[in-house]
Amino acid sequence: MKAFTTWLFAVVALAMVVTLSPAPAEAQQINPTAESVTEDALLEALQGGQMVDGRVSIPDELSSGLIKPGNKGWADRHGGLVRTLTAIAIVGILVVLVAFYVMRGKIRIDAGMSGMSILRFSAFERFAHWLMAGSFIVLALTGLNLVFGRSLVLPIVGEDAFGTLSTWGKVAHNYLGWAFMLGLIMSFVAWIAHNLPDKVDGEWIRQGGGLLKKGVHPPAKKFNAGQKVIFWSVMLGGAALSFTGVMLLFPDWAGGQSDWQFYQLIHGLVAAGLTAIVVAHIYIGSVGMEGAFDAMGSGEVDLNWAREHHSLWVEEVEGKPEYEPHAASSKAQPAE
Amino acid sequence: MARMKFLCDADRCIECNACVTACKNEHEVPWGINRRRVVTINDGLPGERSVSMACMHCTDAPCAAVCPVDCFYTTVDAVVLHSKDTCIGCGYCFYACPFGAPQYPKVGNFGTRGKMDKCTYCAGGPEADMTQAEYVKYGSNRLAEGKLPLCAEMCSTKSLLAGDGDIIADIYRERVVTRGYGSGAWGWRTAYGETVSV
Numbered sequence: 001m002k003a004f005t006t007w008l009f010a011v012v013a014l015a016m017v018v019t020l021s022p023a024p025a026e027a028q029q030i031n032p033t034a035e036s037v038t039e040d041a042l043l044e045a046l047q048g049g050q051m052v053d054g055r056v057s058i059p060d061e062l063s064s065g066l067i068k069p070g071n072k073g074w075a076d077r078h079g080g081l082v083r084t085l086t087a088i089a090i091v092g093i094l095v096v097l098v099a100f101y102v103m104r105g106k107i108r109i110d111a112g113m114s115g116m117s118i119l120r121f122s123a124f125e126r127f128a129h130w131l132m133a134g135s136f137i138v139l140a141l142t143g144l145n146l147v148f149g150r151s152l153v154l155p156i157v158g159e160d161a162f163g164t165l166s167t168w169g170k171v172a173h174n175y176l177g178w179a180f181m182l183g184l185i186m187s188f189v190a191w192i193a194h195n196l197p198d199k200v201d202g203e204w205i206r207q208g209g210g211l212l213k214k215g216v217h218p219p220a221k222k223f224n225a226g227q228k229v230i231f232w233s234v235m236l237g238g239a240a241l242s243f244t245g246v247m248l249l250f251p252d253w254a255g256g257q258s259d260w261q262f263y264q265l266i267h268g269l270v271a272a273g274l275t276a277i278v279v280a281h282i283y284i285g286s287v288g289m290e291g292a293f294d295a296m297g298s299g300e301v302d303l304n305w306a307r308e309h310h311s312l313w314v315e316e317v318e319g320k321p322e323y324e325p326h327a328a329s330s331k332a333q334p335a336e
Numbered sequence: 337m338a339r340m341k342f343l344c345d346a347d348r349c350i351e352c353n354a355c356v357t358a359c360k361n362e363h364e365v366p367w368g369i370n371r372r373r374v375v376t377i378n379d380g381l382p383g384e385r386s387v388s389m390a391c392m393h394c395t396d397a398p399c400a401a402v403c404p405v406d407c408f409y410t411t412v413d414a415v416v417l418h419s420k421d422t423c424i425g426c427g428y429c430f431y432a433c434p435f436g437a438p439q440y441p442k443v444g445n446f447g448t449r450g451k452m453d454k455c456t457y458c459a460g461g462p463e464a465d466m467t468q469a470e471y472v473k474y475g476s477n478r479l480a481e482g483k484l485p486l487c488a489e490m491c492s493t494k495s496l497l498a499g500d501g502d503i504i505a506d507i508y509r510e511r512v513v514t515r516g517y518g519s520g521a522w523g524w525r526t527a528y529g530e531t532v533s534v
Contacts, residue, residue, distance in 0.1 A: 031517035033347045035383045054377035066375040075398035075432035146404040163422035249446040
C-alpha cells in the first residue's frame with residue numbers, strides 16, 4: 001500500500017510539473033509592465049518642468065514628488081550666482097569706499113563748526129531710523145553668515161561654536177525681521193513726503209552732490225537726491241525683503257517648493273544689493289562726513305553743516321515761527 | 337571600499353509600503369517624518385508604476401553643497417550623513433534635494449523647522465557607533481552591525497536592493513536579462529550621473 005501511495009504522488013507531481021511549466025522561450029516574450037511609464041520618458045516629458053510626481057499613501061502631500069532634477073539648478077545658483085554676486089557687492093562697495101576715502105578724505109564743514117545747532121530729526125524719526133538700522137545690521141550679518149560663514153567663520157571658531165552661533169543667528173533673523181518691518185513702516189510714514197523727486201534733484205546730481213569736489217555744495221531740501229536714492233532703495237528693497245521673508249517664514253502660505261526657491265533667490269539677491277547700499281550710507285553718515293552723524297545721534301546738527309548740505313531746508317526752517325537756533329550743548333561758546 | 341546605493345526595481349514594486357513601515361519602526365522615526373516613501377505614478381490608470389524612494393546618497397550631494405553650516409559628510413562607504421548638532425533647520429537642503437529626502441519636525445514659531453532628519457542608509461550619525469546617543473538622534477546603525485538597510489532587507493518582492501552599487505547593478509542586470517525587460521534604476525541618472533545599462 002505504501003509503495004502504491006508513493007508511486008501515485010510521483011505521477012501526480014510529474015503531471016503538475018509538465019502542465020504548469022510553460023516553455024522558457026515563451027516566458028521571455030511577456031513583459032507585464034510594457035505599457036508602464038518609464039523614467040526616461042518622464043524626465044524627457046518634464047521639459048524644465050517641476051517634478052516627476054505621483055501619489056503617496058502616507059499623509060504628506062509634499063512627499064508625492066519622486067524626482068525633481070530642477071532642484072539641482074537652485075543648488076547651483078545658490079552656491080554659484082548668488083554667492084558670487086553677494087561677494088562682488090560687498091567687496092566692491094568696500095573697495096569703492098576705501099578709494100573714495102583715499103582720494104577725497106573726510107568731507108569737512110568748509111565754514112567750520114558754528115557752535116549753533118538746529119533740530120534735524122525728531123525723536124520719532126530717530127527711533128524709526130535706529131529700529132530699522134539696528135535690526136538691519138543684525139539681519140545682514142546673520143544673513144551673510146548663511147552665505148559666507150561656512151568658508152569664513154567655520155574654520156576659525158570650529159564646528160560646535162559655529163553651529164551654536166548659526167542657530168542663534170537663525171532665531172535672531174526670524175524675530176528681528178519683524179522689528180525691521182516696523183521700522184520700515186515708521187520711516188516710510190515719517191519721510192515719504194520729503195523724498196518725492198523734484199527739480200532740485202537734477203541740479204544736485206549734475207554737480208555730483210558736491211561729493212567729488214571740495215567747496216561745492218548744490219542746494220538741497222531736507223533730503224538731497226542721494227539720500228532719496230537711499231530712501232527708495234531701502235523702501236523698495238525692504239518691501240521685497242519683507243514680503244519674501246514672510247513667505248519663507250510661513251512656507252504654507254507661499255505655495256510649493258519652487259515658490260520657496262524663488263523667494264529665497266530674490267531674498268538673497270535683494271539683501272546683497274541693499275547691504276552694499278547701506279554700507280555706503282553708513283560710511284557717509286559716520287566717518288565719511290564731519291557733522292553728519294549728529295543728525296541721527298542727538299538729532300541736532302551744526303548750523304553751518306546744515307547750510308552747506310541742506311541749504312533750502314535751512315531756509316525753510318528759518319522761516320518758521322518756532323525756529324530757534326541754539327548753542328550746541330557740548331561745544332557751547334563761552335558767555336560774554 | 338564599497339560605494340553604497342539603493343536600486344528600486346520598479347517592475348517588482350507592489351506598493352506594499354513595508355519599506356516605509358520597516359524604516360519608521362527600526363529607527364523610531366517621529367510622527368510626521370518619513371525617511372522613505374513609495375510614490376505611485378499614474379495611480380489607478382493603465383501603466384501605473386510604484387517606486388520606493390529615500391535619500392539616494394548622491395555623488396556630489398547638492399544638500400552638502402548648499403548647507404550653510406556644512407553639517408553633511410560622506411562616509412567611506414559613500415553614505416551621505418549629517419550632524420544634527422550643527423544643523424540649524426534652514427531648509428536649504430530640502431530646496432536642493434532632487435528626491436525630497438530631507439524632513440523637518442515642526443517646532444517653534446512661524447514655519448520654523450527643527451533639525452533635519454533623513455535616511456541614514458541605516459548608518460547612524462557622527463556619534464560613536466551603536467550608542468544610545470546615536471540611536472536617539474539618527475536611529476539604529478545596522479551598517480556597523482554588518483547588516484544592510486532594513487527597508488531593502490525585508491522587501492517582500494526584492495524590488496528594493498541595497499548594497500555596493502556595482503553588485504546590485506549586476507543583480508539587476510541579471511534579472512533584466514533573465515526576464516527580458518526592466519525599466520532601469522530609478523533616480524540613478526539624477527543621483528549618480530549614470531544609469532544601469534543592460
